[in-house]
Amino acid sequence: MAIRQAAPAVRVRKKKTMEIVAVQVLNSLFYAAVLFLIAAGLSLIFGVMGIINMAHGSFYALGAYVTAWSVAAAAAAIPPAALFIFLPLGAVAVAVIGLAIEPTLIRPFYRRPEEYQLLVTFGLLLVLDDVIRLVWGGTPLTANRLVDFLGLVQIGALPYPVYNLMMIGVGIAAALGLWAFVYRTRFGVLLRATAQDRRMAAALGIDVGRVYALAFGLGCFMAGLGGAIVVPSQAAVLGMGVEVLVVAFVVVVIGGLGSLEGALVGALIVSALRTITIQFWEETELAALYLIAAIVLLIRPTGLFGRKS
Amino acid sequence: MSLLRTERLKKHFGETRAVDGVDFTVNEGEFLSLVGTNGAGKTTLVNLISAFLNPDSGRIFIGDREITYASVDERIRAGIARSFQLVNLFDDLSVLDNVALAIFAREGKTKRIFALAERDTAVTREATDLLGQFGLGGKARARAGGLAQGERKLLDVAVAYALRPKLLFLDEPTSGVSTRDKSQIMDTVSSVVRGGRITAVVIEHDMDVVFKYSDRVVVMHEGRFLADGPPEEIRQNRDVATYLLGTNVSD
């Protein structure tokens, strides 16, 4: 997944190198924001409900497709500035789908052995991956007009999309917002209580089913938001769901599964590693990431911030 | 030289002093009961000795060999085996296979890949004999998960016993079982274990069982040993009566 950058080819001067580095750092931060959203969603669902949603990447893909499609559909009728509303709306749409899926497909499997939970979410992955193809076909969907609308800013002599900067901001806001939600709100307390001890929470009168549904919906919202903010920068294509999931796994391996701090730190590290690896040997990008993941697993099997569950 | 010895063994869980500086000695051939109220630290002590947990401080010895931080399989090779309070069996395997597996493990035959397990007549015979001793002979081919609770408890002990350990820890072998079955189970366990001349430490709550079957009773309370001696002595012990039996010995 290459973040498109608007850097014209010029002769390299020393100052130029600094600017190129700055641009790469910003690209890396943008991608880190996207990875954080996906990994945090995955970790949230795992932390609260103890399940891994194998179809989590598909919700990211759905967020991208829904957003791109609605932006294109509404572009004629609505001014470009207002089109930005489709970013959160795309995420909300995905959350709604998640809220529909949790009680029907996920909840019946909590008491059953792990294999069945994994199998049912894998079945969901097979379905969603092909449903996307059914609904939107094989042609990539774009939403470039959002990037174009915000224009460019100068990093030294290099133009850089304002959109990317804004989305880095969105990532930071999401991280802070999520942290505040989990640690500062009443529902966050319910979430953490249920995550720690489900039976105790139920005994205290907490509606565990509702907490689970909302946690799942929130996780899907984040994945969908990740897809929504990425699609104006690069097209929504088939296979993007699993592709991002594979990278998001490295984030949770390094950062630790079930930890928000881990998702943040992991996303930053993985994104930086990826940017560096692409510079030097592009073909081995994913292999290099997994080599590092394997090393981390050997040293710290539960990741930097992970807990043994 | 004692078979097992712990020196000032400690394990705290935050504020809770589960095991608080325990010097525990077990001599060869003893049939010993470890008793105490819930939370006294009995299971934690056994967990520390069997490598389920690592101690905060203190040392553990088998004979003259220190095993304080030895891994599970090292301790098993040193001769320690245990059963679990919540029955831990291989539910989808047959009763015979459960015991046979322990024997394969003991003999180091578990990596054999091009041989039929059933064809190993030595193992099969030993497993069948053992099941007979434990009164489970008729259920050899039955699925372990389908047995009644009392039978599962016996099988749990049999599997640990099949390792032919020097020291066998049984964690509440009669819990969850009706009173009538309790004596049956303990009769069997006690006769097999003594017959095999294996040293046993049994965690028990039922004091009748304790007094009837043990050579020696060790009473734990709040992480420490409260009393340690033959059953008659413990029965007379005033502290034990108060803390454990909840009676006020008045005279």
Place this chain on the structure above:
Amino acid sequence: MNAPQVPSIGRRAALVAAALVVLVLVPTFASIYQTQLLTYGLTLAIAALGFNLLLGYTGLLSFGHSAYFGGGAYAVALMMRYLGVSSMELFILGGIAFSAALAALFGIVCVRHTRIFFAILTLALSQVLWTLAYKFFWITGGTDGLRVPFSKLTLLGGLVGFPGADAYPRFIAFYYYYVLAAFCVCVALMWLIVHSPFGKTLQAIRDNETRARFLGVRIWRYRWLAFLVSGIFTGLAGSLWVPLNGLTTPDVLYWPQSGKIVFFAVLGGFRNFSGPIFGAVIFNYLEVYAVAVTEYWQITLGVILIALVTFLPAGVVGTAAQLSAWLKRRRGAAA
């Protein structure tokens, strides 16, 4: 897997013998197309057999077995293309060696973790392999893949070759028996493995990891061995598959291929020995006819998988076994 009522050895042997006779006679009454289809089914059955050593017997669900199937296939293709090899026996050895190396490597990373992490890691690692296959296109042929034409293939140490324009029917006839022989060997070998002390140990680990550890079993070492054996069987399947397909592309490494292998086991029933075999063969026919009907075969696959897991967790063979046991009890009660 010990069910309470195990059919007698004699009856089982008779069934197996009958099945074998039918399989041997297939080319005499079936068309070339049907024979070829069944050959495909047999290769998939070998893959399923390998996969189920991990799932059914060791309790580990792998979503990345496409790595070994594809690894076996690519090993053959690369050997033919760059080493000029044409002997099927050498291809098999190469395929086994390559998938063993992959499984050994991936296994070290995957088996030390909880079952959930294991599932994720297997999927991810297979996708790493996939990206390598299409990115290093100057070696692997990229998305066009590498061809493995049967005309360049020799069987039985060079004794049988397939030159000439009308060689295809001859190829299918010979190759069917070749694959059938391999299938029989694999079934016998796997049966031996799961009934060996090693196999029992794997099942113990599956049933109760803690207890197995407290018998002195080093858990991750056995899981790694199971992973290795599983990868080898599936790799062999891939090596046998590719001459039939004539071509290998990165698709064979892509995750839906892993999904199919999982599906074989779930469809047939992963808690018994023969389930995955039947699952693979049934799926093989299902796919051919379904792909003709709908373009969105993957959705159907996913829905059926969800339905199986929800309503028929014992799979086709498992449910059939339960049904026959239930009928027997009723008949016994009525008598």
